[in-house]
Amino acid sequence: METQIVLEKWPGVISTVSIGATKAEGGTRSNVVKIGGQTAMPLLFREGVIPNKPKIAFEIWDIAPLDFDEELLCAYGKAIRDPFAWAEVCVNDYKAELLCLKMQGTHPDFGNKTPQDAAKFVSTLLHKVKVPLVILGSGDDFKDNLVMPVCSEAAKGERCLIGCAVQENYKTLVASVLADGHNIIAESPIDINIAKQLNILISDMGLALERIAINPTIGALGYGLEYAYSIMERARLAALSGDKTLASPFICFVGQETWKTKEAKVSPQQGIIWETLTATSLIQSGADLLVMRHPQAARNVSKHIEALFRE
């Protein structure tokens, strides 16, 4: 007897967040990266529409990295000492379709760059590379509230994805993103209730829910990945059942979490495998945008995505 496959149909849809604006849309980007838009759980192609593949953003900093693993430094060679060269290597050599710029150099402990210098950096980078940008603060709330508004303004009209808004500090960032036409990352500490609450708080300020990507906060393989996995799965099930306040695509900071682990530091190969497996596991749980560090890991994951979507 033939087995009958039970297919689930969902009433909800995940919002599509478009990152980058081309000339026609008032920006200067060469391409637009779309994430989200699906009407089914991850990879269940027969249950709905999955219009966009998971995307990879290469993580770069506005300064030469201080605490990167030797293996990462080797992968980029001399370029890593010059952030602009680093960005160009990602785009030209590794074919990054999206960059994730972390303004680490503005952090009080990492050089304490002024907001003006940060804004200038963003303008120059936008001039030098043409792929869409994700722009992140340094994680210091006080400084980010000074830096991010001017960085947002420097990228006005480029429809970047800017983060991270957190429950205790979101108003300044939301106001900038609204004024300058960007999208926002809403970060919650592996907590679905806070993720939902923050999305509501942001939309109450007038930013459409369709312009939010959720950073659920992940752990690398072996470091609580399964907690993030179940939070993401639960949020996605609720969203597909019709909860619009959770129907945002997910951005996952894979590289940053992976290269903290002692396993990744054991050997170059193991680090790459660790980053690859963390990313591919998160694809299974619904990650839409993976921010990665090692070009070889990014290549592995990119191939994996192609294979998953070959059908």
Add this chain to the structure above:
Amino acid sequence: MFIIGELINGMYSNIAFALKERDKKIVQTCALEQISNGADALDLSCGPASKNPLIDLPWLVEAVQEVTDKPLCLDSGKPKVIEEGLKAAKNKTIINSTTADIEKLEILIPLAKKYQSKLIGITIDTRGIPQNKDQRLELAAVILTHAGENDFPIQDLYLDPIAMPVNVAQSQMQDILGAIHEFKMISDPSPKTVIGLSNVSQGAKLRSLINRTFLTMAVASGLDSAILDPNDKELLDTLITAELILNKNIYCDSYLEAYRKK
């Protein structure tokens, strides 16, 4: 919970006036207010005072669908009136209602199929209102069997165990709640369940409190849908909270607002 707003009914003076004067604005304002407060569908009834429901119900349908595409629940005991409403409707429809009488089922089930309408089946027949849970289940089985035999999709059938006023039929409240629970188990796929909530508090003094307490208990018994006053904010807040406790929605501090953003 699928919320059907009950306020467009000729037994209310504003709607009776609108019907008499053919004042669409009054009906449309009432429709939009209910929707903004959380109604997923709107019940339309000309009420007992209407002299010509064959014309009045389609007029209500047309007035309301000018301002919303929400489903319309066509409320009349007369199949001919319902058919006139169905003819006028562009929105999705729910027939409110058939009884368990064969002669009614034989007209309304084909009508629901023809117009692709959902159908409310009230567990009542010419013998009158059932007095306990078993009688309700018996009548539910009559409706379900008839629907099944005539290829009506069971998931589009809403069974109503008839909510009785607590000051009239206090001893039946548990039977009604029990019926809601057991209606879901008498067939697979299971039918949906609905009640006309305001009946529960008819003639009582603390109407809103009785309504929301009953609704909470009914939701816990598995109720899918209710015809109620969506403008009663405390009632809606209670409903949203009851569903939260049943894990139907994910908690956040602003869960009331989150539900309303849906």
